[in-house]
Amino acid sequence: MHPITIDNLENENFLNLINQYDPLQLIAIVDDNTAPFLETIHQITDLNIDAIQLPAGEQFKNINSLAGIWKDLTDNHFRRDGLIINLGGGVISDIGGFAAASYKRGIDFINIPTTLLGMVDAAIGGKTGIDFFDFKNQIGVIKQPKGVFCDVNFLKTLPKEELLSGFAEVVKHGLVNDKKYFEYCTSTPIENLDWNKVVKGSIAIKSNIVKADPDEKGIRKFLNFGHTIGHAIESHYLEIGNPILHGFAVAKGMIVESKLSVxxxxxxxxxxxxxxxxxxxxFPKVSVKENDIPSIIQKMKNDKKNHTDAINFTFLQSIGKAVYNQTASEESIAKALFIC
Ligand SMILES: NC(=O)c1ccc[n+]([C@@H]2O[C@H](COP(=O)([O-])OP(=O)(O)OC[C@H]3O[C@@H](n4cnc5c(N)ncnc54)[C@H](O)[C@@H]3O)[C@@H](O)[C@H]2O)c1
Ligand SMILES: [Zn+2]
Incomplete structure (x- = not known):
């Protein structure tokens, strides 16, 4: 996998990597909220790096924004030996990574995640992509970044609910792989957590799993825990014009999938x-109305994790121990969605 640094950005690893590139062939992808962080990079590198700025939000992780990035890179005569710097949350690392993977058949990129979700999940492991119509992450490729740099100082400005959304992935890492980590993370009030420790713990779990199974043929599927249900709920809420945060849908997904594990x-x-x-x-309660259940189940059937007609799940055997390639009947999914 790619190198990951959890430290102040001023760390020499970042400078060493940046210095390998032509300073005129560096471009940052940012959104409206992360554009100001470019100043931090300017101070560290002394470079005035150009930016492609997207509006903030999941609704812009789409083909139009991607085409906009391709257009800007083309207009700037951006070369194949350049470097894209994805400075932002998961939306930016997903779309920026995909833009880098596809522009001129693939150029280098690094991720500087600025959200908790980005640090512990989206920015690491090399999955990139965009949403397509109502389907989350429907189009994309796996392409590893040249490096990922996590500086927890970025979390200071992150809205509380975004921090909590990312925290769902932290809890997931504990549930699928490490009971002690789950207990540490959930027994300490969130405002007292040591974020360096949390980010380090989650990255260790995710990267060990990804290293062992980069192509998601086996144990990488552990990381899908909570996501078969979670993605379907997230897509459903997006479709009805009432989007909810990824982590809140995943938290609901983890409860329902735990019930199905029982x-x-x-x-x-x-x-x-x-x-x-x-x-x-x-996490805030995400309720599912009885009438919405058929549409949510339909979305699970379209899930790219399915290899047959059956809906594919990762279940828990115990806290800290997951098992993949599980399935459940539509009837029991509907029942669990309704009662949880
Ligand atoms: N590729 C993967 O493996 C993977 C894994 C999990 C999630 N994802 C994707 O990640 C996305 C969600 O990521 P996210 O939760 O980071 O969302 P996001 O990128 O939309 O960021 C959330 C919000 O926080 C703002 N923001 C970012 N950093 C900030 C900071 N430091 N201070 C203040 N505001 C800041 C952003 O502008 C945005 O408004 C989804 O699209 C999901 O599909 C990808
Ligand atoms: Zn997730």
Whole structure:
């Protein structure tokens, strides 16, 4: 996989990497909220790096924004030996990574995540892409960045609910891989957490899994826990014009998929209750109306994780131990969605 640095950006690794490129062939992709952070990069590098600025938000992670990036790169005669710097949250690393992977058949890029979700998840592992109509991350490729630089100082300006949204992935890492980490992260009030420790812990879990299975043929599927249901709920809310944060949909997905893990005879009822109580206390409630369930299940059937007609899940055997390639009947999914 790619190198990951968790440190102040002033760290020499960043400068060393940047210095390998022609300063005129560096371009940052930012959104309206992360554009001001370019100043930090200017101070560190002494370089006045040009930026392609997108409006902030998931609704702009689409083909039009991507075409806009391709157009700007082309208009700037951006060369194949240049470097794209994705400075922002998961939207920016996803679309910027895909733009880099596709422009002139692929150029180098690095990610400087500025959200918690970006640091612990989106910016690492090399998945890039865009949404297409109502389908999340429908189009994209896996392409590894040259490096990822996580500076937790960026989290200071992040709105609380965005921090919480990213925290769902942190909780997921504990649930699928490390009970002690789950307990540390969920037993300390969020405002007292040591973010360097949290980001380091989550990155260690994610990167070990990705290293062992870069193409998602096996254990990388652990990271999909909560996401079969979570993505479908997120797409549904987007479609009805009431978007919800990724992490909040995933938190709901983790509760429902834990319930399905109990139904499948894998997870104990006691651990399910522990998970449900923990997640309910941490995250805002996402309710699913009975009438919306068929449309949500339809979205799961379109999920790219399915290899057959059956809906593919990652379930839990216990806190800290996941199992992939599981399935459940539509009837039990509907029931779990309704009662959780
Ligand atoms: N590629 C992957 O492996 C992967 C994994 C998980 C999620 N994702 C994707 O990531 C996206 C969500 O990422 P996200 O939650 O980071 O969303 P985001 O990029 O939209 O950022 C959230 C909001 O915070 C703002 N922001 C970013 N950094 C800030 C800062 N430091 N201070 C203040 N505001 C800041 C952004 O402008 C935006 O308004 C989704 O599109 C999801 O599909 C990808
Ligand atoms: Zn996620």
């Amino acid at each position: 139904e499948a005879g894998l997870l104990s009822e006691d651990e399910f209750i522990q998970i449900e109580n923990t997640l309910t206390k941490l």
